[in-house]
Amino acid sequence: xxxxxxxxxxxxxxxxxxxxxxxxxxxxxxxxxxxxxxxxxxxxxxxxxxxxxxxxxxxxxxxxxxxxxxxxxxxxxxxxxxxxxxxxxxxxxxxxxxxxxxxxxxxxxxxxxxxxxxxxxxxxxxxxxxxxxxxxxxxxxxxxxxxxxxxxxxxxxxxxxxxxxxxxxxxxxxxxxxxxxxxxxxxxxxxxxxxxxxxxxxxxxxxxxxxxxxxxxxxxxxxxxxxxxxxxxxxxxxxxxxxxxxxxxxxxxxxxxxxxxxxxxxxxxxxxxxxxxxxxxxxxxxxxxxxxxxxxxxxxxxxxxxxxxxxxxxxxxxxxxxxxxxxxxxxxxxxxxxxxxxxxxxxxxxxxxxxxxxxxxxxxxxxxxxxxxxxxxxxxxxxxxx
Numbered sequence: 566x567x568x569x570x571x572x573x574x575x576x577x578x579x580x581x582x583x584x585x586x587x588x589x590x591x592x593x594x595x596x597x598x599x600x601x602x603x604x605x606x607x608x609x610x611x612x613x614x615x616x617x618x619x620x621x622x623x624x625x626x627x628x629x630x631x632x633x634x635x636x637x638x639x640x641x642x643x644x645x646x647x648x649x650x651x652x653x654x655x656x657x658x659x660x661x662x663x664x665x666x667x668x669x670x671x672x673x674x675x676x677x678x679x680x681x682x683x684x685x686x687x688x689x690x691x692x693x694x695x696x697x698x699x700x701x702x703x704x705x706x707x708x709x710x711x712x713x714x715x716x717x718x719x720x721x722x723x724x725x726x727x728x729x730x731x732x733x734x735x736x737x738x739x740x741x742x743x744x745x746x747x748x749x750x751x752x753x754x755x756x757x758x759x760x761x762x763x764x765x766x767x768x769x770x771x772x773x774x775x776x777x778x779x780x781x782x783x784x785x786x787x788x789x790x791x792x793x794x795x796x797x798x799x800x801x802x803x804x805x806x807x808x809x810x811x812x813x814x815x816x817x818x819x820x821x822x823x824x825x826x827x828x829x830x831x832x833x834x835x836x837x838x839x840x841x842x843x844x845x846x847x848x849x850x851x852x853x854x855x856x857x858x859x860x861x862x863x864x865x866x867x868x869x870x871x872x873x874x875x876x877x878x879x880x881x882x883x884x885x886x887x888x889x890x891x892x893x894x895x896x897x898x899x900x901x902x903x904x905x906x907x908x909x910x911x912x913x914x915x916x917x918x919x920x921x922x923x924x925x926x927x928x929x930x931x932x933x934x935x936x937x938x939x940x941x942x943x944x945x946x947x948x949x950x951x
Contacts, residue, residue: 566633566656566664566711572604573914580786580900581606582672589632590614598636605665607672619665626658633661648742651723654710663709674782678708679716683764686727690761693754702731717760726753784897788912789923791903806890807899807926809906810849813887815879824849825876830856832872833865853905870921877929891930892937899923899930 570584583606589598590613603613611617613631625631633656644650654660667677676684685704689697705727708716714723725738730753732738732745743749792805798812805811809825822828826849834840839859846852862868881888900912901922912920 566661568668574606574610576608580788581608581610583607584668584672588613589635591630591632598632603631605668605672607669609669611665619662619669622665623658623662626661633658646741647739648725653712653714656711660709660711663707664712667709678704679712682708682716682727686757687761689730690754690757698730701727705731722756726756729753730757779896784895786900787894787897788900788902789926791905802886802890804890804894806887807901809922810853811887812849813880813884815876815883817875817879820844822876824852825873825880826850827852828876828879829869829873830859833861833869834859835862836860850905870925873921874925874928877925878932881929881933888933891926892933894930899926901926 566586568584568586570582572583572585573580574583575581583604585602585604587600588603590601591598601613603611605611609618611619611622617625622631626633629636641655644652663678667679670677682701682704685697685701689701705713705716705724713727716724717726719726728738728742729745729749734745734747734750737744787804789804789807792808794805799805806813809829812824815822815825815828817828820828820831822831822844823846827844827846830852831840831843833856834843836859839855843852843855843859846855881891901910901920902912906922908917909919910922912918912923
């Protein structure tokens with residue numbers, strides 16, 4: 566089963582991440598099966614032509630309405646020897662349900678069954694007792710059967726070291742494999758000792774190389790939506806101030822503009838008269854329309870990002886109250902959405918959306934934060950009565 570992503574849906578302004586894969590689905594009235602997209606979201610919601618959850622998914626798989634493999638394809642013959650087989654267990658509805666649970670855990674940045682299995686391996690390595698071996702057995706069996714051969718990340722030995730360790734001495738592995746000896750158990754313990762040391766070494770190396778990673782997870786993504794205020798812009802500061810058409814007069818290279826949008830489209834114009842008309846436009850929308858019709862400078866594709874970055878610096882450094890609004894977003898990813906701007910500037914839920922406005926707002930926010938760190942405001946002087 567191949568999972569793809571990312572995808573998401575919006576719930577009350579909050580982005581709920583998801584992933585998707587193909588399954589076979591049959592219509593309500595029966596008939597032939599056809600491929601469809603099954604999407605699993607972080608909150609446990611599942612969609613495939615209709616909305617359901619894990620319980621509903623199990624019911625649909627059990628009834629045959631949905632299938633994880635093509636029902637018209639005959640099953641593969643059983644391997645002559647499970648021990649010698651290089652293939653994993655066949656994909657079953659029960660195994661797929663376990664995999665869906667794993668996907669929800671991963672979307673919520675919680676440990677998957679494979680990661681829990683590795684935790685159990687490390688615990689057994691520290692304390693190789695029978696009780697720890699039983700805990701490891703339970704963790705291994707919690708991994709979806711069709712994925713167990715991948716749990717160790719060793720495509721030569723696959724999951725055989727685990728299968729040996731979890732088989733009692735004197736018993737045959739998988740019923741048709743070698744009879745386990747105490748020496749085989751010791752060799753597997755040595756194998757895991759090397760693996761655990763390798764993981765620790767890699768973690769230590771990454772801790773040094775990634776020493777500047779944030780200690781806490783980032784805030785949820787912030788979505789900047791295109792807004793319209795027929796009665797005029799609100800007086801109270803809000804995230805609408807991040808929009809380029811917000812009327813915040815700025816001065817760049819000696820010229821004044823009524824908003825970032827005025828400045829951007831005026832500077833894009835090749836003709837001086839067009840530039841003046843855009844600069845004097847009554848609104849950001851009008852400036853955008855005039856700029857879109859004007860002939861652009863020949864070098865505009867090469868310089869437009871730098872121009873927009875400079876306009877944003879001007880907006881937020883020349884208006885401290887707006888800088889506070891931007892800084893209040895913390896380390897959230899900024900998704901700049903809307904309809905008026907091209908996909909180059911805004912966030913679009915497909916490959917066309919570049920979200921350059923969101924990225925430049927994040928860059929400007931970082932520069933403002935650095936300025937506050939390097940040049941903190943002087944404390945207010947206290948006036949004492951004589």
